[in-house]
Amino acid sequence: MTADATPRRQPPVGMKDVARRAGVSLGTVSNVLNHPDRVAPGSLRKVQAAIDDLGFIRNESARQLRAGSSRVVAYLVLDLRNPFFADVASGAEEVIAKDDLALLLCNSNEDVGRERSYVTLLEQQRIRGLLITPVDGERTGAHWLRKRGTPVVYVDRIVDDVEGCSVSVDDHLGGSLAVAHLLELGHTRIAYVGGPADLAQVSDRRAGAHAAIAARGLPPESLVEIETHALTTAAGRLAGQRLLGLPAPERPTAAFCANDLVALGLLQQIISTGRSVPKDLAIVGYDDIEFAAAAAVPLTSVRQPRRRMGRRAARLLLDESNNPDHVHERVVLKPELIVRRSTDTVG
DSSP: OOTTOOOOOOOOOOHHHHHHHHTSOHHHHHHHHHOGGGSOHHHHHHHHHHHHHHTOOOOHHHHHHHHSSOSEEEEEESOTTSHHHHHHHHHHHHHHHHTTOEEEEEEOTTOHHHHHHHHHHHHHTTOSEEEEOOSSTTSSSHHHHHHTTOOEEEESOOOTTOOSEEEEEOHHHHHHHHHHHHHHTTOOSEEEEEOOTTSHHHHHHHHHHHHHHHHTTOOGGGEEEEEOSSSSHHHHHHHHHHHHTSOGGGOOSEEEESSHHHHHHHHHHHHHTTOOTTTTOEEEEEEOOHHHHTSSSOOEEEEOOHHHHHHHHHHHHHHHHHOTTOOOOEEEEOOEEEOOGGGSSOO
């Protein structure tokens, strides 16, 4: 072989190799892998020693083809850049791992086509079940996946006219809490910053903000809507430029952002121009991710019970997978306003 030649890949060690090394039948090896309680201690030790010596790794793909499903649960998220989804996934994994299952994290990146491709690929892999935060609940294809026998739970979203479980937070209430807080501080011209507008979470939080304005008896135009192309810090900084570009008499004195990443980008933009938060602009975010409390000006935020949401969704998914008498549930959790320095005074 020449110095730059690629070594030939060795064929994987199989169960027959393990049986031959251990001096036992193929059935005994199978029992060690799947039903070790049925194997005599002496044979069990021989097979385990052979597995260690040979470096045998079981062919999980073949096993799941025989069983009809895998030991993998997938969570298809809206945007992996948002720490909110990592926290939800962490809660789900706590539950999934107790059933000796693995959690696979996939990212639609707010793209319906990419989301549908993932749903198709995951079905081909015979996943045990799917947790999904959809871009558009009517076009994911996930409901067809469930109709073909794979459990599906919608996370951070209620999908109308689709049978199945969901775990979400009352975003309408969350939006109302945020703007009511700013109104109580004396602000009467408030920006709502977030988008795209067709995302259900964005729409519901905006509706809650308008409800708080109406409840105070203020005109609808008291809420100035600044739509963003995404829910990112970069989008928040651009929104800050637009907000500061408004004539001073029309400029809001406070802003409620559709998530914390947008709020943190807005905060960065305001501070970078030499202005003060909350003196020149009070800011409320949404989600209460870890970075909210650690910001240069700690961020007031509407807290979602993220890990609790993930745990509850995973329990519903496993129950649907294991329990023939499973009853679908739509769980709606309550948000909580966490007040910090970004709103603690009125300029």
